Amino acid sequence: MTKLTLGPYDSHAPIIKYVGVFNYDKLYRDMAGWFGKWGYELRENTHKHKVPLPSGSEQDIKWEGWRKVNEYVRFWIDVHLHVYDLKNVEVVKDGVKRKLWWGRVMVRLDFRIDLDYSDRFKGKMGKIMQDILHKYIWRKQIESGWEDEVYYRMYKLHEVIKESLNMESCYNASERRY
Numbered sequence: 001m002t003k004l005t006l007g008p009y010d011s012h013a014p015i016i017k018y019v020g021v022f023n024y025d026k027l028y029r030d031m032a033g034w035f036g037k038w039g040y041e042l043r044e045n046t047h048k049h050k051v052p053l054p055s056g057s058e059q060d061i062k063w064e065g066w067r068k069v070n071e072y073v074r075f076w077i078d079v080h081l082h083v084y085d086l087k088n089v090e091v092v093k094d095g096v097k098r099k100l101w102w103g104r105v106m107v108r109l110d111f112r113i114d115l116d117y118s119d120r121f122k123g124k125m126g127k128i129m130q131d132i133l134h135k136y137i138w139r140k141q142i143e144s145g146w147e148d149e150v151y152y153r154m155y156k157l158h159e160v161i162k163e164s165l166n167m168e169s170c171y172n173a174s175e176r177r178y
Contacts, residue, residue, distance in 0.1 A: 014158050018105040018165045021091055024083070027105075030164040031063075031079065034157050040065035040077065056085035056103060072120070075150040076112040077157060081105070107161055111150045115142070 035042040046062035063079040086103040121130040134142065
């Protein structure tokens with residue numbers, strides 16, 4: 001098989017950690033909505049709900065979102081959402097009682113790039129052609145084009161998650177890109 005996958009890039013993986021009150025349904029909906037808005041197909045690989053302890057329940061969710069860039073390149077963004085000590089709480093905000101959740105949230109994002117996901121380059125001659133394309137023709141596009149694009153798209157999702165959790169950040173790496 002001549003399929004080449006770049007990643008996952010552990011050194012680039014942003015991790016969001018949050019402890020406090022949040023709207024779990026809004027977080028889930030905002031994350032899934034981002035994938036749909038930017039044309040990604042979303043697949044939920046894991047959704048575990050562990051039996052509640054006195055400290056609260058535990059949720060473990062893993063998503064994969066992929067998007068075709070062209071006939072040769074496909075972007076993947078992976079999300080691992082882990083919530084510990086999840087408890088239902090009542091909060092009074094602006095004089096209105098609301099049911100929200102309290103817990104410890106950890107979100108890890110990662111990305112991958114599939115090159116030749118449709119397996120166009122088969123056999124010995126196809127492998128040679130693919131090597132020539134990667135090393136000489138598309139080298140700059142692979143290294144600084146596609147990697148940068150999926151990296152900054154991943155950071156746009158990162159910003160959506162922080163906004164959903166009502167977190168603040170003084171800098172957004174993907175604000176003006178892609």
